[in-house]
Amino acid sequence: MELLPYIIFAIIKIALLLFILLTAVAYTTLLERKVIAHMQNRWGPTRVGPFGLLQPLADGLKFILKEDVIPDNVYKPLYLGAPIIALVLSLLSISIIPFGGAWDIGKYHIPLQTTAFWNGTGIQDINIGLLIILGITSLGVYGVALSGWASNSKYSLLGSLRAGAQLISYEVALSLSLVGVLLLAGTLSLRQIVDSQAGSLLHWYFLGGFQFIAFFIYIMAAYAETNRIPFDLPEAETELVAGYHTEYSSMKFAMFFMAEYCNMITVACLATLLFFGGWHSPFEGLHLPAPGIWLMISPLFWFFAKVFFFIFVYIWVRGTLPRFRYDQLMSFGWKFLLPLAIANVVVTSLVLALRS
Amino acid sequence: MLHTILFLIFGAICVAGALNFLLQHHPVNSALSLIVVMGSLALLFLLLGAEFVAAVQIIVYAGAVMVLFVFVIMLLNAGEEERTRGNRVALFLGVPGLVVFFGLMCWTLSGSRSQLGQVQIGGYYVPTQELGIALFREFLLPFEITSVLVLIAIMGAVVLARKERQ
Numbered sequence: 001m002e003l004l005p006y007i008i009f010a011i012i013k014i015a016l017l018l019f020i021l022l023t024a025v026a027y028t029t030l031l032e033r034k035v036i037a038h039m040q041n042r043w044g045p046t047r048v049g050p051f052g053l054l055q056p057l058a059d060g061l062k063f064i065l066k067e068d069v070i071p072d073n074v075y076k077p078l079y080l081g082a083p084i085i086a087l088v089l090s091l092l093s094i095s096i097i098p099f100g101g102a103w104d105i106g107k108y109h110i111p112l113q114t115t116a117f118w119n120g121t122g123i124q125d126i127n128i129g130l131l132i133i134l135g136i137t138s139l140g141v142y143g144v145a146l147s148g149w150a151s152n153s154k155y156s157l158l159g160s161l162r163a164g165a166q167l168i169s170y171e172v173a174l175s176l177s178l179v180g181v182l183l184l185a186g187t188l189s190l191r192q193i194v195d196s197q198a199g200s201l202l203h204w205y206f207l208g209g210f211q212f213i214a215f216f217i218y219i220m221a222a223y224a225e226t227n228r229i230p231f232d233l234p235e236a237e238t239e240l241v242a243g244y245h246t247e248y249s250s251m252k253f254a255m256f257f258m259a260e261y262c263n264m265i266t267v268a269c270l271a272t273l274l275f276f277g278g279w280h281s282p283f284e285g286l287h288l289p290a291p292g293i294w295l296m297i298s299p300l301f302w303f304f305a306k307v308f309f310f311i312f313v314y315i316w317v318r319g320t321l322p323r324f325r326y327d328q329l330m331s332f333g334w335k336f337l338l339p340l341a342i343a344n345v346v347v348t349s350l351v352l353a354l355r356s
Numbered sequence: 357m358l359h360t361i362l363f364l365i366f367g368a369i370c371v372a373g374a375l376n377f378l379l380q381h382h383p384v385n386s387a388l389s390l391i392v393v394m395g396s397l398a399l400l401f402l403l404l405g406a407e408f409v410a411a412v413q414i415i416v417y418a419g420a421v422m423v424l425f426v427f428v429i430m431l432l433n434a435g436e437e438e439r440t441r442g443n444r445v446a447l448f449l450g451v452p453g454l455v456v457f458f459g460l461m462c463w464t465l466s467g468s469r470s471q472l473g474q475v476q477i478g479g480y481y482v483p484t485q486e487l488g489i490a491l492f493r494e495f496l497l498p499f500e501i502t503s504v505l506v507l508i509a510i511m512g513a514v515v516l517a518r519k520e521r522q
Contacts, residue, residue, distance in 0.1 A: 078384065128484065131411035138419025142391070145423065149384065149430045157430065164427050168420060188484055
């Protein structure tokens with residue numbers, strides 16, 4: 001294929017993805033505040049715009065206008081670098097995620113994924129996509145750990161030590177919970193994993209491959225990886241003020257915030273791709289009548305509907321569960337999730353071996 | 357062409373990271389430049405075609421081992437190193453010794469170039485599936501022995517870390 005249109009389309013895709021992602025991050029914060037408020041019999045933000053819809057804009061403006069305080073005794077290079085590391089890594093991992101098949105625009109086929117191209121006969125994406133996402137996630141510890149250390153504050157250091165231990169421990173369970181799906185799909189490419197779930201609801205690995213145990217391990221480990229309640233010990237405000245980002249203000253604090261919400265969205269996307277059939281509709285086998293334009297939009301619709309569902313569950317859990325104690329967190333990860341994940345791998349591979 | 361450019365870029369980053377590792381005064385900076393070395397090594401593996409090894413290099417070394425290093429440095433709160441003037445013996449014997457050693461190594465390697473063959477960028481493409489089959493069929497025994505070795509190390513660490521109960 002020619003190089004120039006390829007580069008132009010790649011740049012357009014990256015710009016669009018960044019715009020959509022950052023808007024989604026802003027509105028996830030609003031959604032969270034609204035949903036939590038309604039769960040607690042409150043209204044949530046209502047003043048800025050209709051139903052408080054412009055609240056994220058006001059928040060962003062406020063973050064930019066606030067004074068950017070740099071405390072005296074911080075280790076400056078890392079103190080300034082840590083939020084950038086956190087944000088860049090969380091933006092990187094979304095680039096591997098496929099959102100649907102290919103759109104035909106004129107004579108070009110455009111895959112709905114930033115790191116894929118049309119190689120003449122089909123869509124070519126990164127064939128170790130899942131491993132790359134795991135790698136980027138595993139590097140995400142540095143943003144948190146270094147910010148806490150560089151801040152030169154007790155609360156920050158304690159928060160980042162907790163974060164380091166927690167992220168390393170739960171990454172093991174997280175990676176192992178994905179092995180069952182990988183065994184069933186036989187590939188590491190996210191696009192091929194989704195394609196192997198085509199069909200109906202019953203082909204999704206959540207049901208079809210009996211990976212629901214793996215799914216629950218994945219979701220619990222993912223909550224710990226993204227520092228969300230009930231595993232938000234690195235930033236437990238009742239114990240540690242704000243944990244690793246206590247000493248950060250203004251835009252630098254906002255960067256940590258954006259990184260956290262980006263990670264939430266990536267985790268929701270990954271759950272959708274691996275366990276819930278990605279962009280495939282749940283009614284695929286039924287051949288319902290549909291207009292042509294719907295066929296173009298429906299993958300995106302189903303993908304985003306599923307991602308929205310997972311984000312809603314995130315918020316729901318936050319409104320429901322209290323925080324774990326630190327030793328409970330560790331023993332839950334190592335003594336319950338990890339053995340369960342290993343058992344899932346063993347059982348899945350046994351079933352596959354007996355069936356072949 | 358593109359591969360050669362990428363190789364040169366990441367090779368240079370790798371060497372720069374390794375030098376920075378030695379020259380930095382603060383242990384955290386050294387640890388961070390070691391992460392850069394690990395990352396660029398992973399990209400060099402990727403250029404050769406070993407995609408799985410590259411990903412594992414990032415996940416295991418940069419994502420887990422180095423996190424522990426940084427963790428320990430943070431826990432001990434290790435400060436800046438003190439600079440010493442350097443040892444006379446090291447200056448007058450070590451540096452020439454190093455130069456002679458590298459010279460000898462280059463000379464031997466370039467002498468036997470015809471027997472060694474050449475490395476091709478992208479010439480070692482191994483899909484993950486084939487790597488798995490090779491590991492679990494041909495190299496099953498070494499693989500299992502290595503895993504037992506790791507298990508022994510884990511048990512040793514647990515024994516050392518456990519508190520004695522009276």
